Amino acid sequence: MLTLNINGQERQLDVPEDMPILWALRDVAQMTGTKFGCGMAQCGACTIHLDGQPIRSCVTPVSAAVGKKLTTIEQMSNDPVGQAVQSAWQELDVVQCGFCQSGQIMAATALLSQNKSPTDADIDTAMSGNICRCGTYPRIRAAIHHAAEKLA
Amino acid sequence: MEIKNISRRTFLKTSAFIAGGLVIAFAIPHAKRFMNKAPADGDTQNFTPNAFLHIGNDDTITVLLAHSEMGQGIWTTLPMLIAEELDVELKRIRIEHAPAAPVYAHTAYGLQITGGSTTTWSEFDRYRQAGAMSRTLLVMAAAKRLGVSPEQCRTENGIVIVGDQRLTYGELADDAAKLEAPAEVPLRNPSQWKIIGKATKRLDSREKIDGSAIFGQDIQFEGLKTAVVARSPYFKGKLKSFDDTAAKQVPGVIKIVEIPTGIAVVADNFWAARQGRDALKIEWDVGPNANLDSEQMFADFRQMASGKGAVASAAGRPDSAFNQASKTIKAEYTVPYLAHSPMEPLNCTVKISKDSCDIWTGTQAPGLEQAAAAAILGMKPEQVNIHTPFLGGGFGRRGNPATDCVSEATHVAKAAGMPVKTIWTREDDVKGGYYRPMNLHQVKIALDAAGNPLAWQHTCVGQSIMTGTPFEAYMIKDGVDATSVEGVADSPYIKATPNHLVDLHTPKIDVPVLWWRSVGHSQNAFIMESLIDEMAHAAGRDPLEYRRHLLKDHPRHLAALNLAAEKASWGSPLPAGVFRGLAVHESFGSYVAEVAEVSVVNGKVKVHRVVCAIDCGLVVNPESLAAQMESGIVFGLSAALSGKISLKNGQIEQTNFNNYPVLRMSQMPKVEVHVVPSTDKMGGAGEPATPPIAPAVTNAIFAATGKRIRTLPITDQLA
Numbered sequence: 001m002l003t004l005n006i007n008g009q010e011r012q013l014d015v016p017e018d019m020p021i022l023w024a025l026r027d028v029a030q031m032t033g034t035k036f037g038c039g040m041a042q043c044g045a046c047t048i049h050l051d052g053q054p055i056r057s058c059v060t061p062v063s064a065a066v067g068k069k070l071t072t073i074e075q076m077s078n079d080p081v082g083q084a085v086q087s088a089w090q091e092l093d094v095v096q097c098g099f100c101q102s103g104q105i106m107a108a109t110a111l112l113s114q115n116k117s118p119t120d121a122d123i124d125t126a127m128s129g130n131i132c133r134c135g136t137y138p139r140i141r142a143a144i145h146h147a148a149e150k151l152a
Numbered sequence: 153m154e155i156k157n158i159s160r161r162t163f164l165k166t167s168a169f170i171a172g173g174l175v176i177a178f179a180i181p182h183a184k185r186f187m188n189k190a191p192a193d194g195d196t197q198n199f200t201p202n203a204f205l206h207i208g209n210d211d212t213i214t215v216l217l218a219h220s221e222m223g224q225g226i227w228t229t230l231p232m233l234i235a236e237e238l239d240v241e242l243k244r245i246r247i248e249h250a251p252a253a254p255v256y257a258h259t260a261y262g263l264q265i266t267g268g269s270t271t272t273w274s275e276f277d278r279y280r281q282a283g284a285m286s287r288t289l290l291v292m293a294a295a296k297r298l299g300v301s302p303e304q305c306r307t308e309n310g311i312v313i314v315g316d317q318r319l320t321y322g323e324l325a326d327d328a329a330k331l332e333a334p335a336e337v338p339l340r341n342p343s344q345w346k347i348i349g350k351a352t353k354r355l356d357s358r359e360k361i362d363g364s365a366i367f368g369q370d371i372q373f374e375g376l377k378t379a380v381v382a383r384s385p386y387f388k389g390k391l392k393s394f395d396d397t398a399a400k401q402v403p404g405v406i407k408i409v410e411i412p413t414g415i416a417v418v419a420d421n422f423w424a425a426r427q428g429r430d431a432l433k434i435e436w437d438v439g440p441n442a443n444l445d446s447e448q449m450f451a452d453f454r455q456m457a458s459g460k461g462a463v464a465s466a467a468g469r470p471d472s473a474f475n476q477a478s479k480t481i482k483a484e485y486t487v488p489y490l491a492h493s494p495m496e497p498l499n500c501t502v503k504i505s506k507d508s509c510d511i512w513t514g515t516q517a518p519g520l521e522q523a524a525a526a527a528i529l530g531m532k533p534e535q536v537n538i539h540t541p542f543l544g545g546g547f548g549r550r551g552n553p554a555t556d557c558v559s560e561a562t563h564v565a566k567a568a569g570m571p572v573k574t575i576w577t578r579e580d581d582v583k584g585g586y587y588r589p590m591n592l593h594q595v596k597i598a599l600d601a602a603g604n605p606l607a608w609q610h611t612c613v614g615q616s617i618m619t620g621t622p623f624e625a626y627m628i629k630d631g632v633d634a635t636s637v638e639g640v641a642d643s644p645y646i647k648a649t650p651n652h653l654v655d656l657h658t659p660k661i662d663v664p665v666l667w668w669r670s671v672g673h674s675q676n677a678f679i680m681e682s683l684i685d686e687m688a689h690a691a692g693r694d695p696l697e698y699r700r701h702l703l704k705d706h707p708r709h710l711a712a713l714n715l716a717a718e719k720a721s722w723g724s725p726l727p728a729g730v731f732r733g734l735a736v737h738e739s740f741g742s743y744v745a746e747v748a749e750v751s752v753v754n755g756k757v758k759v760h761r762v763v764c765a766i767d768c769g770l771v772v773n774p775e776s777l778a779a780q781m782e783s784g785i786v787f788g789l790s791a792a793l794s795g796k797i798s799l800k801n802g803q804i805e806q807t808n809f810n811n812y813p814v815l816r817m818s819q820m821p822k823v824e825v826h827v828v829p830s831t832d833k834m835g836g837a838g839e840p841a842t843p844p845i846a847p848a849v850t851n852a853i854f855a856a857t858g859k860r861i862r863t864l865p866i867t868d869q870l871a
Binding site: 016019020023026027028030031032033034035036037038039040042043045072073074076077086089090093094095096097098099100101102105123124125127128129130131132133134135136137138139140141 | 221222223224225353354356357358359360361362363364365366367369370372378403420421422423493494495496497542543544545546547575577578579775779782783784785786787790808809810814815816817818820822823
């Protein structure tokens with residue numbers, strides 16, 4: 001039994017230490033907002049925050065999260081930067097199939113939490129680990145700039 | 153169109169979703185069906201009563217979608233059609249995917265399927281009529297209750313108003329349900345439209361940005377287990393023997409079962425199932441395809457191309473006309489297999505009960521999945537309930553007539569004797585077949601003294617997609633699968649060439665193929681629009697002017713071409729090192745032109761900007777149209793730059809996004825979308841932006857470097 005702090009709550013989970021955080025969240029904690037896309041840190045659909053830093057939860061074992069704070073997409077409506085990102089996403093009508101968007105929003109929120117006015121190059125660096133097959137990239141870029149303006 | 157007003161009693165008997173109120177259903181209009189026969193066992197003539205629109209006596213308004221939302225935005229577009237005629241604000245409408253039932257058959261295809269960029273135009277009348285019929289009945293009910301004539305009533309956002317009296321639709325729903333439906337209802341004149349044609353934001357946005365949207369992968373309930381399947385690494389390979397001793401030791405593994413496609417490891421969670429699969433020791437009978445090799449397959453295709461194929465289009469004297477050629481162009485083009493790789497890997501949840509089965513899967517073809525599962529379980533189709541959550545991308549992969557994912561998951565749940573969610577890993581998806589076919593074309597074109605095409609010989613070699621599908625009888629004629637040659641045999645360039653021959657060779661290979669966003673157009677536009685560019689350069693003419701000349705009798709091609717050229721300032725100076733390329737192509741009834749601005753530095757291609765113009769006729773939601781153009785361009789650009797599935801020693805060489813790369817943010821060009829104002833016939837939006845992007849980019853590469861790209865992907869050809 002491991003204790004994980006997920007979105008500010010202590011959760012006791014009966015999982016092996018090498019289980020990736022992704023599957024502990026999805027299959028054990030029953031929080032399905034974080035998605036499985038590739039299983040090898042290639043697509044970013046599983047992006048969450050570990051002590052505020054964006055990580056790929058599909059390759060990070062639960063043992064790495066003990067004593068630290070995990071934040072997932074389910075928490076973004078309670079995060080001021082997350083809220084700004086979400087409302088920019090809605091204003092610019094970003095989503096299509098939506099499957100990658102939890103990860104995109106987690107990556108964008110981490111970027112804007114650390115960089116109040118990212119350049120296009122900053123966005124390329126922060127967001128190129130998150131694949132979108134529907135091609136929402138131009139709207140994601142515009143929405144990040146939009147959210148930055150709102151937060152300023 | 154026959155319209156039936158289903159009574160509450162009938163509705164309660166046939167649907168589990170809500171009780172009470174007014175339900176609007178339709179029979180399938182036979183005149184519009186072109187299928188020789190519907191593939192499902194269900195008799196489409198005696199439809200199961202069901203609903204497109206339900207108005208509850210609690211004022212809820214629910215729209216059921218006969219099509220699947222996979223990103224293309226029909227979750228918004230179809231409700232817009234109903235809201236327009238029903239006279240309610242969009243935000244009041246609840247939306248659900250329809251279950252699998254014959255009543256939801258595609259108005260043109262005759263079976264319940266989302267594909268071919270058809271949803272908006274094929275539902276344009278049916279969904280508006282559902283709204284109009286409902287509003288008419290609600291007005292009739294109000295008039296009756298208040299003792300006035302329907303003409304004295306008006307409606308406003310879900311309320312019927314007579315003088316100073318106001319009745320909500322909910323208050324009238326039960327009365328309206330008892331009325332006889334009129335045979336016909338008038339639809340609003342386009343000049344009165346308040347919703348159709350207005351840029352409208354998506355109705356599925358909120359749930360997709362807070363993690364609450366449910367995809368197939370997210371289905372969970374008490375007692376549900378997860379399976380991962382070990383499948384043969386060779387197509388048509390078979391299981392010889394296996395040892396599951398170690399797999400059984402993995403904590404969380406519950407059961408290991410043999411199924412027709414391999415061995416399923418059933419566990420408490422995905423992680424345990426995958427570790428269990430990794431621990432299996434399996435010996436495969438490699439079967440007949442252990443030596444498949446892409447290079448050898450292309451060599452075989454080349455050999456086939458030297459013979460005579462099935463004729464797809466012919467005119468004049470395609471051989472002897474070459475004697476009068478002023479110039480002759482000979483070229484060979486090739487494209488590889490491509491995987492769809494939707495962001496959500498395939499998955500399917502199956503729960504089998506004594507007399508029924510529930511299936512949750514993101515599918516483009518609920519009726520086909522239902523029929524397949526029913527056959528496996530020895531049930532009638534109506535005993536199998538298909539629940540369609542959001543699709544995490546589809547691009548054709550989730551509308552597979554072979555129902556590979558659902559059939560396998562049904563076998564897993566049946567063999568395991570418990571409810572199981574079968575999840576494919578990314579590797580399973582990339583290696584699992586059902587690709588866009590690899591193709592080889594050999595072309596010889598004679599130009600006259602002015603540089604115009606005089607004769608055109610075009611030989612296509614590629615597997616048939618439609619063979620074995622419900623569309624086979626309609627789509628394959630005289631040995632020619634129409635999708636193999638679409639955009640070639642019916643090309644305005646070839647049709648205008650007085651002497652031409654398009655023929656097709658259809659190799660039979662055990663690598664399963666499937667429609668991939670834009671189907672045959674995905675390679676054929678690349679080849680045709682590259683050839684036109686080759687011809688323009690051979691003729692010493694500007695590629696835009698040359699196309700304008702050849703397309704002079706094709707006003708919709710021209711309108712898109714001219715708009716894109718104008719918005720891209722074709723011919724004006726660009727920054728140093730940046731060059732333009734152009735392409736225009738009709739597919740799925742829409743006409744799209746794209747201008748790409750590209751630089752090549754140290755062998756690396758950078759696409760800076762794409763200007764896109766489309767004529768798709770009437771536009772229901774301009775916001776969604778623009779998104780689909782952006783989407784189609786990104787999808788096509790991924791494939792053009794780096795998309796390649798190849799075989800070596802019988803096995804697929806690619807596994808995941810590390811070696812099957814797709815476009816990322818840092819590679820994303822600026823995209824501008826312009827719409828040709830048009831009241832012409834409606835076309836599609838989901839696919840038509842994909843075909844022109846590859847040739848627009850490769851034509852720009854030619855302008856930049858003088859190198860003609862005749863093989864996709866571009867990858868390292870410029871290094």
